[in-house]
Amino acid sequence: MWSSFWRSRDRFSLDQLSYLTDQLAKIQVVTDDNKDFVIEALRSIAELMTYGDQHDSSYFEFFMEKQVMGEFVRILKISKIVSVPLQLLQTVSILVQNLRNEHAIYYLFSNQHINYLITYSFDFQNEELLSYYISFLRAISGKLNRNTVSLLVKIHGDEVVSFPLYVEAIRFAFNEENMVRTAVRAVTLNVYHVGDDSVNRYISSAPHTDYFSNLISFFRKQSMDLNKLVSHTLINPGPDSTSTIIVAIDEIEDNLYYFSDIVSAGIPDVGRLITDSILMVLIFPLLLPSLRISIDNVRNLT
Incomplete structure (x- = not known):
């Protein structure tokens, strides 16, 4: 199956996107035998979605219809190979950074898939994985505004009671790596500049x-x-x-x-x-x- 990865399909076609998502859906567990395909598929989907955002809205319509974000989460759950979450974090970071359509960003931030990835128990003993994770948080924070932030917080009444992006970021505020600390500062400043009163009350409360x-x-x-x-x-x-x-x-x-x-x-x-x-x-x-x-x-x- 993996040998036909690019066979008879345009690399940047909707047909290729369909093929990749279909093949990912067939994978029941990520092993050493199929990990290379999974990694390349995740990387290629990021490329295809970036291309589609600039040229053809039907790419993202397909992405939503097939619930590809949910598929990403499923792949993460069935993989114990560190290179897969590395690529998955990079793929989602690329999507968040490069998608310019506001509707696309709203979709990515909805359905709690992003919050699931934020709160997932990654092995942060792996320094490279931590670096990718912090970059992922920074990419998300770069898209925050008064509308998108509401998709990433949990509200009870008029008060924010949970904000995983902020809470998980400041966990690494005093990491020994200066690059990690710098990225965390960027995340927090992006949060502080949103200007949402309920978020401000949350971060300034015990x-x-x-x-x-x-x-x-x-x-x-x-x-x-x-x-x-x-x-x-x-x-x-x-x-x-x-x-x-x-x-x-x-x-x-x-x-x-x-x-x-x-x-x-x-x-x-x-x-x-x-x-x-x-x-x-x-x-x-x-x-x-x-x-x-x-x-x-x-x-x-x-």
């Missing part, structure tokens, strides 16, 4: 408020680590000391810009959370005692 105090605590640790690094370098300079210090300073500077961007998003409660955390975590315990010591030293000199 337990999600812990994120902002943890941000300042993380910044404090970075600053103290930089201080130790500089002190150590003065005593034992090494060939890479300067570059290491510059990297540490750049990360601290990035965080300061991030704090500014959060406050600039114009969510009053979030702005207060940031400023209050700065006071409680940085100013009061660190700067004020330092000022007091300086004043005492001046008095002793006089």
